[in-house]
Every structure is written in C-alpha cells, then in structure tokens.
Amino acid sequence: MQFLKKTLSVWVAVLGGFQFGFNTAVISGALLFLSKEFNMSPIYEGFAVSVILLGALLGSSTGGMLANSLGRKRAMGLSASLFLIGALTIYFSSSDLFFILGRAFQGVAVGIISVVSPMFLSEIAPAAKRGLYVSSNQFAITVGILATYGCNSYFAATGNWRMMFGVAVIPAILQLIGVFFIPESPAWSAKMPAQSRSYAALFKPVYRTVLIAGVTLTILQQITGINAVIYFAPSIFQEAGFASAASAIFATVGVGLINVIATLSSLWLLDRLGRRPLILGGLCGMVLSLFAIALAFFIKMPGIHLIALIGLMAYVASFAIGMGPVPWLILSEIYPLSIRGQAMGFASFMNWLANYVVALTFLDLTKYFSTGGTFCIYALFGIVSFFFILRRIPETKGKTLEEIQHLMKQKG
Numbered sequence: 001m002q003f004l005k006k007t008l009s010v011w012v013a014v015l016g017g018f019q020f021g022f023n024t025a026v027i028s029g030a031l032l033f034l035s036k037e038f039n040m041s042p043i044y045e046g047f048a049v050s051v052i053l054l055g056a057l058l059g060s061s062t063g064g065m066l067a068n069s070l071g072r073k074r075a076m077g078l079s080a081s082l083f084l085i086g087a088l089t090i091y092f093s094s095s096d097l098f099f100i101l102g103r104a105f106q107g108v109a110v111g112i113i114s115v116v117s118p119m120f121l122s123e124i125a126p127a128a129k130r131g132l133y134v135s136s137n138q139f140a141i142t143v144g145i146l147a148t149y150g151c152n153s154y155f156a157a158t159g160n161w162r163m164m165f166g167v168a169v170i171p172a173i174l175q176l177i178g179v180f181f182i183p184e185s186p187a188w189s190a191k192m193p194a195q196s197r198s199y200a201a202l203f204k205p206v207y208r209t210v211l212i213a214g215v216t217l218t219i220l221q222q223i224t225g226i227n228a229v230i231y232f233a234p235s236i237f238q239e240a241g242f243a244s245a246a247s248a249i250f251a252t253v254g255v256g257l258i259n260v261i262a263t264l265s266s267l268w269l270l271d272r273l274g275r276r277p278l279i280l281g282g283l284c285g286m287v288l289s290l291f292a293i294a295l296a297f298f299i300k301m302p303g304i305h306l307i308a309l310i311g312l313m314a315y316v317a318s319f320a321i322g323m324g325p326v327p328w329l330i331l332s333e334i335y336p337l338s339i340r341g342q343a344m345g346f347a348s349f350m351n352w353l354a355n356y357v358v359a360l361t362f363l364d365l366t367k368y369f370s371t372g373g374t375f376c377i378y379a380l381f382g383i384v385s386f387f388f389i390l391r392r393i394p395e396t397k398g399k400t401l402e403e404i405q406h407l408m409k410q411k412g
C-alpha cells in the first residue's frame with residue numbers, strides 16, 4: 001500500500017476511535033440540561049446515560065461478523081452512518097424517546113467500531129509499527145473524550161445540549177467520505193477462510209486458551225475501575241473536597257488531559273520497550289495510586305483532597321500507559337484470521353458488558369463500602385490483572401501476526 005493511502009487509512013480508522021471517545025463521554029455535561037427539558041426522573045436519567053452501553057453490546061457482538069462478511073471498510077462505513085443517524089436523531093429529537101433512540105444508534109456504532117478499527121489497523125500495519133498503528137486508535141479515544149469536555153463547556157454557557165451531540169456529525173461525515181478512498185485490508189481481501197462466518201468455530205478446544213486470554217484481558221481493563229473515574233470524575237472530586245462544581249470540572253479536564261498525554265507517550269514506547277513492560281509497569285502505578293486515593297478518602301483531614309487529586313491523575317496516567325492501549329492491541333494480534341472477527345467481537349462484547357456493570361454498580365458500591373473501599377476493590381482487581389498478564393500474555397513486540405499466533409498456541 002502506498003504511503004499516502006496507508007496514512008489516509010490510519011486516519012479514517014482512528015476517526016472511529018475519536019467517535020468512540022466523544023460519544024461515550026458527551027453525556028456527562030449534557031445530562032443536566034436535557035433531563036430538565038424532557039423532565040426526566042432519576043431512573044430515566046440513569047437509563048439515558050447507560051443506553052449507549054446497551055447499544056454497544058449489540059454492536060460489538062455483531063461487529064466481528066459484519067467485518068468478516070462486509071469487509072473491514074464497509075463495516076467502518078456502516079458504523080459511521082449509524083453515528084451520523086444517531087447524532088441527527090438526537091439533535092432533532094422532539095421527545096425523550098427520540099433521544100434514547102439516537103443514543104442507541106450511537107451505541108451500536110461504538111460497539112461495531114470498537115471491534116473493526118483495531119482489527120483493520122493491525123492488518124495494515126508493518127510488524128515493527130503495529131503498536132503505534134493500533135494504539136493510535138486508543139489515542140483518538142482519549143482525544144475524543146477530551147474534546148467533549150471542551151465542547152460541553154462551550155455549549156453549556158447557552159445550555160445548548162443539542163449542539164453538544166450535534167457536532168458529532170462532523171467526524172461521522174469525514175469518516176463516511178474517507179472509507180470511499182481507502183483500500184480494503186489485505187488480510188480480508190485475500191479470501192476469508194470458510195469458517196470465518198460461524199461463531200461455533202470460536203469454541204473449538206484449540207482456541208480455548210487464546211479466547212480466554214483475550215476475553216479476560218478486556219474484562220480486567222474495565223474492572224480495574226477506569227470508567228468509574230472517567231464517568232464520575234466530577235462527583236469523586238466533589239466528595240474529595242473540591243467544594244465548587246467549577247473546580248471539580250476543572251479537575252476533570254485535568255484527568256482528560258493527562259489521559260491524552262500519557263497515551264501519546266505510550267504510543268511512542270509500545271514498539272520500543274514492548275507491551276509487557278508497559279502494561280505491567282502501568283498496573284503497578286494503578287494499584288499504588290488506587291490505594292493512595294483510598295487512603296485519602298479514609299483519612300479525612302485538611303489538604304487531603306490534594307492527595308486524592310494527585311492519586312487520580314497518577315492512576316489515569318498509569319492506565320493510559322498500559323491498561324488503556326495494550327488490551328486492544330493484544331486482541332488485534334493474537335487471533336488467527338479464521339476466528340479474528342468473532343473472537344474480537346466476543347472479547348469486545350465482554351469489555352462493554354464489564355463497562356456496563358462497573359458504571360451501574362459504582363454508586364452503590366460507594367454506598368456499601370464507602371468511596372475508599374470501592375477504590376480498594378479496584379486495586380485488588382489490579383493485582384489480579386498483574387499476575388494474570390505476567391503468566392498468560394506473551395510479548396508481541398516486532399513479531400508478525402502469524403508468529404504471535406504460534407506463540408499463543410505454545411502457551412496453551
């Protein structure tokens with residue numbers, strides 16, 4: 001593939017990551033305004049927040065099969081169209097029902113693209129740069145999340161929640177146009193094996209080890225608590241002692257910024273240091289900072305909110321170095337072509353399911369175990385993750401996809 005076409009392909013794919021980040025995070029700033037306009041009850045509000053995750057469950061469970069039967073390019077086009085329809089439905093929604101429908105469309109799109117973008121990027125990447133290619137998608141996710149903070153605060157001045165969602169038409173249109181100009185993934189073009197259309201192949205004993213490795217990794221990415229922080233940052237900061245809503249939101253922007261910067265440094269390091277040092281080192285940082293945050297919530301004394309702030313920033317930075325990009329990267333590397341679509345779809349489905357459970361249980365957990373206790377639970381999952389990865393996930397730096405699949409067989 002010539003240089004220009006390849007660069008364009010990467011840009012088109014990572015636009016998917018951008019929309020993933022943007023559309024999942026945009027609700028936090030818009031909720032206040034739209035729940036007032038539609039007169040939503042708290043339970044309905046909860047549903048309005050989580051419906052995107054339900055849509056993502058549907059999208060991710062079908063995304064791999066779509067990528068196999070339609071091809072990676074057309075699957076990306078389909079997801080961009082759904083993003084576009086979703087944003088327009090929300091922008092013009094005359095009732096809460098249309099709003100929910102629009103969010104469901106966006107959810108399905110997010111689910112599909114969370115499978116297809118990393119898959120496509122890994123298939124077009126040269127082995128020595130695969131970390132960079134695939135993880136630019138994670139970088140785009142973090143930029144998307146940060147962009148919502150900017151957009152939300154801009155449109156909050158006039159309470160224009162419709163525009164908060166409406167701007168999402170721009171990346172959707174760009175991606176939709178882009179797919180017409182990029183070549184299909186060579187792996188898909190080179191004739192997919194016959195079994196690539198069946199889910200049954202996934203559960204054959206030969207694939208057991210590799211399936212369990214990928215699925216566990218994506219679940220661990222979620223149950224170490226990242227989205228509790230991303231989705232609930234303003235309320236966590238308020239409880240930590242940042243009295244005004246404005247300072248809590250300011251601290252939240254800090255979280256988004258650190259996420260972007262640390263992911264960028266990870267992009268640079270993944271193909272140099274390797275995946276394992278980054279994810280294992282990142283996990284050590286996550287566990288230590290989670291315990292520090294927990295301590296800050298347990299010991300209530302003046303000035304302690306600064307420890308909570310530093311702890312949260314360190315936690316997000318450590319996540320962004322390893323547990324953010326590496327699971328998506330490993331997923332795109334370990335599966336043979338014959339089951340890649342279904343396996344990535346299944347693992348991604350489990351990722352969204354775990355995301356949903358964490359988002360749904362966070363507030364209840366803080367009630368039963370206190371905020372400090374909840375962070376200790378996430379830290380314990382961090383320790384489990386460390387040992388799981390140490391034993392089960394091989395180094396994949398610089399290897400071809402075929403070599404990696406051979407390595408995984410040996411691990412089994």
Ligand code: BGC
Pocket residue numbers: 138141142221226227230259323324325328355
């Ligand atoms: C995760 C998302 C998370 C994001 C934060 C992604 O890798 O899958 O659930 O919100 O990272 O940067």
